[in-house]
């Protein structure tokens with residue numbers, strides 16, 4: 001927690017907050033002593049000028065105390081709010097640049113809780129720290145010293161009440177502490193169930209699992225409620241116990257104080273002042289115990305936030321930036337995979353092994369393969385969402401690890417497997433691809449992506465896009481995502497299974513449009529697809545199986561030589577289609593099952 005404080009709090013405002021806190025403590029400690037003098041000297045001896053004089057001093061001291069409190073609160077609030085804002089911003093930024101593996105390791109729900117709930121806990125504790133946490137010990141020690149000066153005998157009352165208070169606080173903390181971490185974990189869990197319920201609501205309904213999901217949420221909700229109730233009840237019990245101890249202490253002080261006054265061993269004013277200090281001592285103790293509960297809870301939050309902030313980046317930018325690709329190359333680039341392998345941290349086997357191939361500007365490489373064969377992993381490696389674990393990926397001879405991610409991403413435009421749209425309008429979504437795009441360029445991209453018709457019909461570029469593009473069909477979402485990819489001027493266009501929700505005719509039109517568009521003709525296009533019809537016109541096709549290349553070449557070549565490719569063809573094309581391809585039918589008849 002202190003590390004976070006050091007990093008996010010500003011020295012001068014914190015110094016001012018503490019300075020005025022000290023002034024407030026001094027004035028608070030001075031007031032009862034002035035009161036005692038006023039009673040003993042002024043009222044006791046009927047000295048009116050003395051009463052006026054001390055009364056004026058009391059007024060000035062009280063005003064000073066009020067002003068100091070005000071300034072302290074101002075700086076404490078400002079600093080803690082600033083800390084919250086900057087911390088939230090940094091956690092969010094870190095998550096935005098997190099590599100895929102780390103993102104999956106944490107999971108979305110805990111990342112949300114850490115950015116919101118945990119940061120708020122820290123924000124609150126720092127506000128308390130700059131006020132109560134430092135004030136309480138100062139007041140405690142100061143009041144004990146002042147009270148001791150007024151009466152040594154009455155101090156014996158604290159010999160009983162302070163150990164009792166300590167016992168109450170320690171017992172309380174021992175019950176509450178272990179439950180604080182559990183509480184944050186349960187908030188994560190409730191977020192997870194809630195998030196899954198929201199995103200999967202249609203699936204849940206279709207499978208008639210509504211009751212099950214409601215029950216699951218109810219259970220998570222109950223667990224959180226139960227733990228929170230136990231913690232808060234335990235913490236709340238402390239207050240009445242402390243109030244009882246405080247009341248008995250006051251009774252004892254008045255009792256023994258009256259005896260001392262009766263024996264002329266103590267003036268009346270000292271008893272009044274002693275009572276005030278006694279209240280301050282016990283109140284400070286109560287505040288300290290409240291802080292003692294708050295700090296470990298915030299410590300848990302601090303650890304959770306630091307886990308995110310200090311997560312080591314796996315994908316690193318080079319210390320010295322290689323020349324940006326866009327400026328170093330006029331038009332032509334070559335993408336080379338040299339014995340590339342990739343393994344996920346926890347995985348038993350490599351997701352990609354020993355991949356070598358080359359694609360040049362203007363060419364289209366299609367990647368086909370079964371589920372889990374490594375297609376998306378390959379695309380992620382090109383965009384450096386992850387780095388290869390062996391071998392290298394080169395752009396015109398430069399290892400992409402020598403390019404900063406920012407530079408690389410300037411030349412790469414991609415559509416992911418799941419079309420992601422942001423809430424806003426069609427125009428704002430296209431601005432993601434090209435922030436200075438003109439309307440004309442937007443319509444051109446929409447037209448290439450075969451999305452212009454429905455966008456025009458439904459309201460044009462100002463057409464609203466709901467969260468996750470919920471107001472569009474799957475195919476429409478994909479077309480809009482493709483339009484966003486195409487509007488970006490890039491040297492590499494990556495489409496990760498982006499055509500899967502399109503019908504055959506639209507798929508064909510879209511590929512034809514990209515291949516004949518002036519802006520995209522010169523670029524390298526890499527298309528991941530499951531459909532033979534999508535890949536067969538590509539210049540080269542890479543067939544993946546269990547992360548290995550089992551075929552590389554043109555459609556005609558693979559149809560003759562690659563059993564895995566033939567198998568995919570056989571599963572997707574009709575006898576007539578295979579017949580039309582002639583060569584394919586003849587080849588299959590030799591070895592594979594009859595068509």
Ligand SMILES: Nc1ncnc2c1ncn2[C@@H]1O[C@H](COP(=O)(O)OP(=O)(O)OP(=O)(O)O)[C@@H](O)[C@H]1O
Pocket residue numbers: 100101104344345346347351369370371372373374375376377378417
């Ligand atoms: N975050 C991850 N951690 C561990 N293993 C992973 C992770 N993501 C993917 N894998 C594994 O890596 C392999 C390749 O996955 P990938 O997503 O690249 O396949 P794919 O060919 O794109 O599949 P699909 O066609 O179903 O999208 C799979 O065996 C998968 O289980």
